[in-house]
Amino acid sequence: xxxxxxxxxxxxxxTLNPNGRPKKLPALDLIxxxxxxxxKDGITAAxxxxxxxxxxxxxxxxxxxxxxxxxAYGKAKQDIDITTQGxxxxxxxxxFTKNEDRSQ
Numbered sequence: 001x002x003x004x005x006x007x008x009x010x011x012x013x014x015t016l017n018p019n020g021r022p023k024k025l026p027a028l029d030l031i032x033x034x035x036x037x038x039x040k041d042g043i044t045a046a047x048x049x050x051x052x053x054x055x056x057x058x059x060x061x062x063x064x065x066x067x068x069x070x071x072a073y074g075k076a077k078q079d080i081d082i083t084t085q086g087x088x089x090x091x092x093x094x095x096f097t098k099n100e101d102r103s104q
Contacts, residue, residue, distance in 0.1 A: 010016070036046040043051075050068070057065035077093050
């Protein structure tokens with residue numbers, strides 16, 4: 001895509017982006033940390049959200065329970081099943097640890 005403007009060559013000083021580079025987005029991680037750390041009645045926003053999720057999970061909300069468990073213990077490992085030519089082949093999940101040599 002050398003010439004996206006109908007094959008005409010650009011003149012010296014001409015630009016295809018007159019507005020320039022878009023403004024940098026704010027540091028969302030810092031904003032989230034600030035918002036989630038705000039306290040009301042001695043409880044942070046993050047704690048209030050987790051307590052509400054726990055309350056909903058205790059009432060039988062499966063999505064709330066799943067979210068809490070996934071965040072606390074990680075998602076369950078799953079095998080990947082591939083069907084080829086009518087035959088089923090199971091591909092095991094490979095988990096690397098920090099101490100394993102990956103060069104082989």
